[in-house]
Amino acid sequence: MSIRIGIIGYGNLGRGVECAIKQNDDLELVAVFTRRNPETVTVLTQSASVCNIADIEAWKDKIDVMILCGGSATDLPEQTPVYAKLFNVVDSFDTHARIPEHFANVDASAKESGHVGIISVGWDPGMFSLNRMYANAILPEGKDYTFWGKGVSQGHSDAIRRIEGVKDAKQYTIPVEAALEAARSGENPELTTRQKHTRECFVVLEEGADAAKVEHEIVTMPNYFADYDTTVHFISEEELKKNHSGIPHGGFVLRSGVTGWNKENKHVIEYGLKLDSNPEFTASVIVAYARAAYRLSKEGQSGCKTVFDIAPAYLSAKSGEELRASLL
Amino acid sequence: MSIRIGIIGYGNLGRGVECAIKQNDDLELVAVFTRRNPETVTVLTQSASVCNIADIEAWKDKIDVMILCGGSATDLPEQTPVYAKLFNVVDSFDTHARIPEHFANVDASAKESGHVGIISVGWDPGMFSLNRMYANAILPEGKDYTFWGKGVSQGHSDAIRRIEGVKDAKQYTIPVEAALEAARSGENPELTTRQKHTRECFVVLEEGADAAKVEHEIVTMPNYFADYDTTVHFISEEELKKNHSGIPHGGFVLRSGVTGWNKENKHVIEYGLKLDSNPEFTASVIVAYARAAYRLSKEGQSGCKTVFDIAPAYLSAKSGEELRASLL
Numbered sequence: 001m002s003i004r005i006g007i008i009g010y011g012n013l014g015r016g017v018e019c020a021i022k023q024n025d026d027l028e029l030v031a032v033f034t035r036r037n038p039e040t041v042t043v044l045t046q047s048a049s050v051c052n053i054a055d056i057e058a059w060k061d062k063i064d065v066m067i068l069c070g071g072s073a074t075d076l077p078e079q080t081p082v083y084a085k086l087f088n089v090v091d092s093f094d095t096h097a098r099i100p101e102h103f104a105n106v107d108a109s110a111k112e113s114g115h116v117g118i119i120s121v122g123w124d125p126g127m128f129s130l131n132r133m134y135a136n137a138i139l140p141e142g143k144d145y146t147f148w149g150k151g152v153s154q155g156h157s158d159a160i161r162r163i164e165g166v167k168d169a170k171q172y173t174i175p176v177e178a179a180l181e182a183a184r185s186g187e188n189p190e191l192t193t194r195q196k197h198t199r200e201c202f203v204v205l206e207e208g209a210d211a212a213k214v215e216h217e218i219v220t221m222p223n224y225f226a227d228y229d230t231t232v233h234f235i236s237e238e239e240l241k242k243n244h245s246g247i248p249h250g251g252f253v254l255r256s257g258v259t260g261w262n263k264e265n266k267h268v269i270e271y272g273l274k275l276d277s278n279p280e281f282t283a284s285v286i287v288a289y290a291r292a293a294y295r296l297s298k299e300g301q302s303g304c305k306t307v308f309d310i311a312p313a314y315l316s317a318k319s320g321e322e323l324r325a326s327l328l
Numbered sequence: 329m330s331i332r333i334g335i336i337g338y339g340n341l342g343r344g345v346e347c348a349i350k351q352n353d354d355l356e357l358v359a360v361f362t363r364r365n366p367e368t369v370t371v372l373t374q375s376a377s378v379c380n381i382a383d384i385e386a387w388k389d390k391i392d393v394m395i396l397c398g399g400s401a402t403d404l405p406e407q408t409p410v411y412a413k414l415f416n417v418v419d420s421f422d423t424h425a426r427i428p429e430h431f432a433n434v435d436a437s438a439k440e441s442g443h444v445g446i447i448s449v450g451w452d453p454g455m456f457s458l459n460r461m462y463a464n465a466i467l468p469e470g471k472d473y474t475f476w477g478k479g480v481s482q483g484h485s486d487a488i489r490r491i492e493g494v495k496d497a498k499q500y501t502i503p504v505e506a507a508l509e510a511a512r513s514g515e516n517p518e519l520t521t522r523q524k525h526t527r528e529c530f531v532v533l534e535e536g537a538d539a540a541k542v543e544h545e546i547v548t549m550p551n552y553f554a555d556y557d558t559t560v561h562f563i564s565e566e567e568l569k570k571n572h573s574g575i576p577h578g579g580f581v582l583r584s585g586v587t588g589w590n591k592e593n594k595h596v597i598e599y600g601l602k603l604d605s606n607p608e609f610t611a612s613v614i615v616a617y618a619r620a621a622y623r624l625s626k627e628g629q630s631g632c633k634t635v636f637d638i639a640p641a642y643l644s645a646k647s648g649e650e651l652r653a654s655l656l
Contacts, residue, residue, distance in 0.1 A: 018589075019588050019589050020587060022589070023587070024468055099652055099653070125656045127466075127597075129655055129656045130462070130640060131599075132655045133640050133644060133655045134455070134640060137616040137640075137643035137645075138612045138613050138616055140351050140352055140645075141351055186602070259347055259605060259609065259611075260347050260608055261372055265603075265604035265608050267601070267604060267608075267609050268600075268601070268602040269601055270601075271459075271597075271599050272596075272600075273595070273596070273597055273598075274595065274598075275593075276593035276594045277587060277588065277593040277595075280587040280593055281466075284467060285466050291465075306652060308639065308640050308641040308652070308656070309640075309641055309648070310640075311637050311638055311639045312458060312465075312636050312638075313636040313637055316461060316464065316636075320637070321428065323636050324427055324428055324634060325428055327460045327461045328424065328448055328453045328457045328634055328635075
């Protein structure tokens with residue numbers, strides 16, 4: 001019998017989860033929950049129901065793992081603890097600074113109801129965190145580097161769109177090749193924010209908007225752009241649609257460290273991702289952890305977990321024997 | 329109180345384990361066991377005892393985890409099941425084809441005595457296996473690539489040394505840049521053995537040996553060299569000592585795969601290592617898993633485990649709270 005999966009929220013991430021489920025024979029999408037009128041939402045999986053989120057409690061015994069596909073700013077801090085009362089849950093909460101608080105809330109709720117909740121699943125937090133953690137455990141004396149991109153930053157694109165005179169925009173975060181090479185050298189360089197990444201913006205102006213003023217507002221924007229070398233290109237709406245409608249991303253996690261009685265040997269561990277679709281890759285990670293949530297729950301475990309707490313074999317559809325014979 | 333570690337076998341790997349323990353405040357090397365006369369073996373850790381392996385049983389309650397640093401051909405298949413009767417054990421058994429059999433032997437012995445045995449720890453098998461497994465679970469439709477090098481292959485160096493007329497030799501395995509780039513492209517190319525790696529040999533001849541004959545024997549040697557493009561350099565003993573006495577290694581694990589309803593998006597996951605010292609890095613991984621073995625044993629677990637079966641957090645000296653706050 002398949003593991004029955006539900007999705008809350010049918011945006012880019014929810015659709016990515018739906019596609020990832022299709023690639024895993026032991027998983028089945030049974031229902032998508034939305035705040036919209038279900039009749040206005042069409043999903044790709046013909047066998048799946050579309051339901052209003054208000055009716056979710058009726059699905060309590062029909063879904064093994066609920067995947068939450070809302071945003072980290074307002075949706076997940078509220079939803080994950082609430083739905084952990086009814087279901088095993090997985091989310092991709094990515095506000096790094098608020099993870100301890102979110103963990104505590106989900107843990108209390110999941111423990112009380114006897115469910116498993118896995119939070120902050122994806123690639124950062126997620127696979128990047130795992131690689132930082134493994135590398136730190138292996139090389140206790142060393143230095144970590146995380147580079148993002150080349151890829152679209154939704155937050156930075158949104159920040160540009162809020163500027164007066166901007167009709168639409170896409171922002172790419174780009175790692176600086178020289179900084180990457182310096183990190184890879186094993187020399188443990190100190191790298192500033194400006195040295196590590198540049199930002200490239202493609203902006204469509206409203207008619208009559210002042211390009212020079214918009215550009216100045218972008219490049220001087222605190223937190224988002226002021227600490228970076230930022231390039232702004234003004235393009236037509238057609239060009240934006242044609243050349244910048246994808247959601248690629250990726251990046252690199254490096255740790256360089258030393259070993260030996262006199263710390264005489266250097267080592268560099270590097271993990272890199274090159275992703276055509278950020279939400280679909282995030283969804284693929286989430287779906288593997290949904291399998292883990294189901295299995296951990298079947299074993300009688302409960303409470304909040306992160307990628308650090310879950311043995312790798314739980315993610316795979318293969319048995320321990322198969323994994324040892326084929327991938328070890 | 330520190331976790332008390334013992335080492336069996338004081339070669340390159342054993343010395344690497346000793347150095348790695350020094351970098352971890354919660355671990356303490358208490359004894360090194362050798363088949364040699366202990367009086368002829370000097371270790372770097374002043375507080376550690378050097379003992380003959382025949383006396384190991386007396387240490388049953390004085391050591392929390394025993395690290396086995398022998399070879400995979402004859403030492404470990406025999407030693408790991410035997411010493412799992414007395415201790416929690418970790419080994420770096422690396423004969424991939426015989427892992428299922430070794431697992432079964434260690435599992436039976438460790439379960440009977442109530443110990444934890446972690447086998448095949450290092451980087452391949454080990455960290456490379458983990459990365460293959462995570463990437464396969466995330467991208468079920470895709471293709472795996474493993475490249476080794478640039479680094480010294482002990483097995484290939486030994487094979488050259490066995491040829492008549494050869495006094496000493498070092499063999500480097502080198503990944504072919506074009507093949508790496510093809511794998512990174514996400515186009516899922518089929519790559520032959522010859523396309524993926526070249527082999528470079530530095531050979532010191534005995535006086536009067538026939539260089540052309542030795543070269544021919546090397547490049548045509550079945551299994552070791554015949555399927556590769558191999559370069560042979562004849563050098564002096566001094567040059568070998570001066571330029572080729574290190575034991576660097578490394579390599580790359582890649583998986584490229586597709587996502588999307590119509591498999592329209594490509595993704596590439598890459599993990600790479602660049603190591604000045606193969607045995608010291610292997611030792612650093614082993615020592616992190618020794619910490620895990622101790623903790624799993626304290627929890628009452630027993631039997632054989634691999635890197636697939638162990639939640640990442642067990643490897644780190646940091647608490648769950650610290651890990652979530654700093655590395656997630």
